[in-house]
Amino acid sequence: MTLPQTPRQGxxxxxxxxxxxxxxxxGVSTRRTxxxxxxxxxxxxxRRGTTANATEDATTRAxxxxxxxxxxxxxxxxxxxxxxxxxxxxxxxxxxxxxxxFQNNHEDAKKTNAERFCWDYWHVENQYAQLRTPAKDxxxxxxxxxxxxxxLLTYGKGHLGLSNFTPIWMSCYVDGMGQELHxxxxxxxxxxxxSLTKNFDDDDNRNKxxxxxxxxxxxxxxxxxxxxxxxxxxEIVERTQLxxxxxxxxxxxxxxxxxxxxxxxxxxxxxxVTKGRLVLNGWFNxxxxxxxxxxxIEDVGKALDAKLEELYEELETLPAMTGFAALRMEVASxxxxxxxxxxxxxxxxxxxxxxxxxxITETRDAxxxxxxxxxxxxxxxxxxxxxxxxxxxxxVFC
Numbered sequence: 092m093t094l095p096q097t098p099r100q101g102x103x104x105x106x107x108x109x110x111x112x113x114x115x116x117x118g119v120s121t122r123r124t125x126x127x128x129x130x131x132x133x134x135x136x137x138r139r140g141t142t143a144n145a146t147e148d149a150t151t152r153a154x155x156x157x158x159x160x161x162x163x164x165x166x167x168x169x170x171x172x173x174x175x176x177x178x179x180x181x182x183x184x185x186x187x188x189x190x191x192x193f194q195n196n197h198e199d200a201k202k203t204n205a206e207r208f209c210w211d212y213w214h215v216e217n218q219y220a221q222l223r224t225p226a227k228d229x230x231x232x233x234x235x236x237x238x239x240x241x242x243l244l245t246y247g248k249g250h251l252g253l254s255n256f257t258p259i260w261m262s263c264y265v266d267g268m269g270q271e272l273h274x275x276x277x278x279x280x281x282x283x284x285x286s287l288t289k290n291f292d293d294d295d296n297r298n299k300x301x302x303x304x305x306x307x308x309x310x311x312x313x314x315x316x317x318x319x320x321x322x323x324x325x326e327i328v329e330r331t332q333l334x335x336x337x338x339x340x341x342x343x344x345x346x347x348x349x350x351x352x353x354x355x356x357x358x359x360x361x362x363x364v365t366k367g368r369l370v371l372n373g374w375f376n377x378x379x380x381x382x383x384x385x386x387x388i389e390d391v392g393k394a395l396d397a398k399l400e401e402l403y404e405e406l407e408t409l410p411a412m413t414g415f416a417a418l419r420m421e422v423a424s425x426x427x428x429x430x431x432x433x434x435x436x437x438x439x440x441x442x443x444x445x446x447x448x449x450x451i452t453e454t455r456d457a458x459x460x461x462x463x464x465x466x467x468x469x470x471x472x473x474x475x476x477x478x479x480x481x482x483x484x485x486x487v488f489c
Contacts, residue, residue, distance in 0.1 A: 169459045171452065173414065174437045175313050176335060176347035182285065183242060186342040188235035190287045190369075197365050210263070220268045221355075222364065226261040226371050239371075243283075243344075249383055250435035251281060251346075252417035252485025253375035264306055264368040269357035272311070275349040279376030280415040280487065281436060282349040284308055286339040287369045303360030306368035307336035308345055311352040313440075320446045339368050348414075348438040349374065378415075378485035385424055385474025391482060394469050399484075402465045409461060410454050412488040414439035418466055422480040427471035430479075432463045439488060462486065 183189075196206035209229055210222040230236030240259070247253045257278055275282060290301050314321055315333050326332075336356065337345050347353065358368055380395065382388045417435040422428070441454045466484065474480060 169456060169463065170434060170437050173313065173348075173440050173455070174434075175351055176310050176337070176345065178337060178346070179246075179344045180340065181342050182246075182344040183239050183342060185235040185238055186287065189230065189233075189239065190289065190341070192230065192233060192235070193287065193369065194365055200363075218271050218273065221270065222263040222265075222268070223260050226259040229261050239285075243285075247375045248379070248381040249481060249483055250417065250419065251375055252378055252381065252435065252483045253279070253281065254379035254381065255377040256283070256375050257373045259371050259373040262368075262370050262372055263364050264355060264358045265364060265366075266303070266358060266360055266362045268355075268367075269305065270355040272309070272352040272354045274352055275374065278349065279374035280348075280378065280438070280485075281346050281375045282353075283347075283373060283375060284339070284345045285371040286341055286343045286345075287371065288339040288367075289341050290339070290366075290368075301360065302363075302366035303358045303368070305356040305358045305360075306339050307356045308339070308347070309354050309356050310335045310337070310347055313348075313351060316351070317444060317446075320444060321448075339370060346375075346436075350438075378487055380485070381483045382480060383482075384422070384480030385476045385478035386422065386471060386480040386482075391471050391480075394471050395482075395484070398466060398469050402462065405461055405465065406458065409458050411442040412439050412454075412458055413442045414488050416459065416462070416486045416488075418462060418484045418486070420466060420469070420482045420484070422471050422474075422482060424474035424477050424479045427473055429467045429469055429471075432467050434459075435483060436485075439486075442488075 196204060206229070209224040211224060212221075213223050214220050226236065227240075243256065244254075247256060288306070290303060290306070312333060312335055337343075355368070361367055380388065382391055414437075416437045416439050419433045419435050420429045421431040421433075423430050437459070439455060439459065441451060445451045445454065471480070471482075
């Protein structure tokens with residue numbers, strides 16, 4: 092599968108990469124937007140009897156005029172605003188096994204087993220204070236940890252269009268430890284934190300005393316990044332209006348945009364590592380198209396090549412954007428039509444500073460609806476084994 096040419100300087104720069112549980116979205120809703128384009132030279136003989144829907148109830152209308160033009164109108168659902176952070180609770184069925192391994196190694200402070208001598212005390216004045224160790228080394232030859240990495244990679248490929256992740260750290264925070272605000276832009280488009288924290292004597296009784304306070308993943312709310320552009324002199328601004336704080340709930344996977352300033356709120360309370368904030372953290376990277384189900388990357392390559400090249404040219408005419416998006420397409424097994432599209436990731440924002448929220452939304456709509464609309468026109472081969480397929484295509488805007 093080949094890639095489209097890089098667009099001319101001064102236009103939208105889009106990197107098209109090589110092939111290769113429950114969630115909380117913090118109040119981000121979807122909105123319907125109308126996508127319209129006209130295509131010349133429409134060949135009636137190539138017209139399908141039905142057109143792929145962008146959502147389950149999306150509608151498509153096609154009309155032709157005397158000049159053999161086709162107007163395509165689709166009603167698409169896009170996120171009302173970019174989704175810079177979200178969580179998936181109960182992510183990994185083997186979380187209790189990982190936690191038990193750690194608990195057994197550290198619960199008896201008088202033991203001198205080798206596993207206790209694992210920590211690097213990472214301290215950077217006024218910035219970082221935590222205990223950390225490479226997770227792969229700590230869980231050496233551990234089937235549960237190997238399964239965790241496999242499931243994390245499967246999720247990254249299938250939902251985020253990211254085919255790898257950096258080496259994972261296991262980090263522990265006890266009294267006085269935390270991270271001040273920072274940004275990890277070079278490591279990958281999305282960061283993740285998987286919590287093995289148990290902050291209660293009994294998880295089923297939330298009335299029992301916490302082992303510690305703090306420890307939340309703290310992320311600057313994106314609407315506050317351009318503070319003066321959105322400044323309201325009548326608003327009283329406090330911490331909760333400035334930052335999103337995500338609790339390190341056990342077996343919660345938190346995924347976020349590392350370009351936003353973020354940190355870990357200082358832990359106050361326990362000095363026992365078995366009762367502190369315990370997480371596995373890293374960054375997803377290496378964008379790549381992924382295919383699951385009845386089709387393979389070789390099966391879909393030709394159709395994707397043609398459509399991506401066409402889409403690439405269309406995006407050159409639209410406003411410049413920054414961020415990352417991953418489009419998921421659900422493909423029917425019989426006729427290869429795209430039955431539904433959705434966004435596995437979406438941190439896309441206009442590259443230009445815009446003050447009006449409506450203008451930001453309209454600019455995002457123009458770009459994301461174009462991507463979703465044109466990609467939903469793809470027709471892939473029929474599935475050899477009768478299974479439907481899912482295709483995830485990542486887009487990196489620079």
